[in-house]
Amino acid sequence: MDLDKNLEKYADLLVSVGLNLKSGDNLAIRMTEDCLPLVRHIAKKAYQRGVKDIRLEFGDDSITLDRFLYGSDDAIGYYPDYVVDYMEKLFQDHHHVLSLVAPDPDLLKPVDPARIARWQKVAGMAAKRIQHYTMENEVKWCVAGVACPAWAKAAFPQLPAEEALAKLWENIFMATRVDQEDPVKAWWEHDAALKRRQDFLNNARFEKLHYHGPGTNLEVYLVPNHIWVGGSGFSKDGDVFMANIPTEEIFCMPHADKVNGTLRARMPLSVRGQIVDKFHFTFKDGQVVDFGAEVGQQILADLLEMDEGAKRLGEAALVAHNSPISNTGILFKNTLFDENASCHFALGAAYSENLEGSTERSNEENRKLGMNDSMIHVDFMVGGPDVTVTGIKSDGSDIVLLKDGEWQV
Ligand code: ZN
Numbered sequence: 001m002d003l004d005k006n007l008e009k010y011a012d013l014l015v016s017v018g019l020n021l022k023s024g025d026n027l028a029i030r031m032t033e034d035c036l037p038l039v040r041h042i043a044k045k046a047y048q049r050g051v052k053d054i055r056l057e058f059g060d061d062s063i064t065l066d067r068f069l070y071g072s073d074d075a076i077g078y079y080p081d082y083v084v085d086y087m088e089k090l091f092q093d094h095h096h097v098l099s100l101v102a103p104d105p106d107l108l109k110p111v112d113p114a115r116i117a118r119w120q121k122v123a124g125m126a127a128k129r130i131q132h133y134t135m136e137n138e139v140k141w142c143v144a145g146v147a148c149p150a151w152a153k154a155a156f157p158q159l160p161a162e163e164a165l166a167k168l169w170e171n172i173f174m175a176t177r178v179d180q181e182d183p184v185k186a187w188w189e190h191d192a193a194l195k196r197r198q199d200f201l202n203n204a205r206f207e208k209l210h211y212h213g214p215g216t217n218l219e220v221y222l223v224p225n226h227i228w229v230g231g232s233g234f235s236k237d238g239d240v241f242m243a244n245i246p247t248e249e250i251f252c253m254p255h256a257d258k259v260n261g262t263l264r265a266r267m268p269l270s271v272r273g274q275i276v277d278k279f280h281f282t283f284k285d286g287q288v289v290d291f292g293a294e295v296g297q298q299i300l301a302d303l304l305e306m307d308e309g310a311k312r313l314g315e316a317a318l319v320a321h322n323s324p325i326s327n328t329g330i331l332f333k334n335t336l337f338d339e340n341a342s343c344h345f346a347l348g349a350a351y352s353e354n355l356e357g358s359t360e361r362s363n364e365e366n367r368k369l370g371m372n373d374s375m376i377h378v379d380f381m382v383g384g385p386d387v388t389v390t391g392i393k394s395d396g397s398d399i400v401l402l403k404d405g406e407w408q409v
C-alpha cells in the first residue's frame with residue numbers, strides 16, 4: 001500500500017465530498033500530531049479550491065489526560081469564554097469544520113469518571129451557544145478518522161505496532177472507499193443510494209418497526225412526524241456536504257415511551273475504554289426493565305443509571321450488513337466506524353433533525369412527542385445477517401426492510 005498516495009486520495013475526498021469546499025470558503029481543522037501528513041494534503045487541495053484561510057485547532061491526548069489526572073479542580077471547571085468567542089468568529093467568517101479523530105479508545109481508563117463528567121458538562125455548557133452552527137448545518141462540517149498508534153493497538157492488540165498501524169490505515173481506506181479507483185464518484189453514488197432509501201422510508205410513514213432474530217423480538221414505535229435521515233446534508237448556503245465519512249446508516253427517532261420486547265446485541269460495545277459484550281435488554285414502555293451482560297455487567301449498569309433518558313432509546317438506524325465497513329470484519333472500537341457496520345440503536349439523546357419542527361419547540365414539548373433527552377448518546381449494534389427488520393404502517397400493512405443483512409427495498 002502506498003500510504004502517501006492514499007492520503008492524497010483521502011484528502012481529496014474530504015475537501016470535495018466531506019466539506020465540498022468552494023471558492024471563498026474558509027477551513028478550520030481539529031487535529032492531533034498524527035493527522036499532520038493528511039492535513040498537509042488537505043491544505044494544498046483546499047487552497048487549490050479557492051479557500052482563503054485555514055486555521056488549525058491542535059489537540060493532544062497526552063495533554064488531555066494530564067488535565068484529568070493532574071489538573072486542579074479549577075482546571076476541570078475552567079473553559080474560557082473567549083475561546084468560544086473565537087470559534088464563533090470563525091463560523092461567522094465562513095470557516096467550515098473538519099474534525100479529524102485519531103482516538104485512543106483506552107485514553108481515559110485511569111481517570112475518575114466524575115472528573116470526565118464534570119469537564120464534559122463545563123465544556124458543553126460553554127460551547128452551547130455556538131452549537132447551532134454545526135447542529136443546524138449553518139456551516140459545513142465533517143468528521144473523519146485518522147489512524148494513530150494507540151488506536152491501532154486497541155483495534156489489533158495481537159499485531160506488532162507498525163503492522164497494526166498499517167492494518168488500521170488499510171481498513172480505514174476500505175471503509176471510506178479510498179481504496180476504490182474514484183472515491184469521490186463512489187461516494188456520490190453511495191449517497192444517491194442512501195437518499196433513495198431515505199425518501200422511500202419517509203414516504204412510507206411507518207408507525208413502528210419490528211426487529212426479529214435470535215434473542216431479539218422488539219417493537220419500536222417511531223415518533224409521529226419523524227424524519228429519516230441518511231447520507232449528505234445541506235448547509236444554510238445550500239451546499240451539499242457529508243457530515244460523517246464513512247456513513248452507511250439511515251436513522252430515525254424511536255418513541256421514547258413506546259419500545260417493547262427483547263433485544264440481543266450482536267457486537268461488543270466500547271464505553272470509555274471498557275468493553276461490554278454479549279448483552280441483552282428487555283424494554284417495557286420505552287424503558288430498559290431488565291438487562292444482562294456476560295462481560296461488563298457493571299459498566300452497563302452504570303451507563304443505564306446516568307440519568308432518566310439513559311434507559312431509553314434516542315436513535316434507530318438501519319444499515320445493510322453488506323457494506324465496506326462491515327466487510328472489513330473488524331471492531332474499530334470507535335463509533336464513527338462501528339455504528340456504520342450494522343443496524344444499531346442508541347441509548348440516550350435523540351437528534352432534533354429526526355423530528356419535524358423540533359427546533360421550534362421546548363425540550364418539554366419535544367419530550368411529550370416522544371423525543372428522548374439525556375446527557376449520553378451511546379450507540380450499540382443489533383442487526384446482522386440474521387435480524388429481519390419490518391416496517392409496519394398504522395393500517396397494519398407491513399413491508400420487510402432488511403432481511404439476511406440486505407435491503408429489501
Ligand atoms: Zn447512528
Ligand code: ZN
Nearest residue numbers: 315339346379
Ligand atoms: Zn448514534
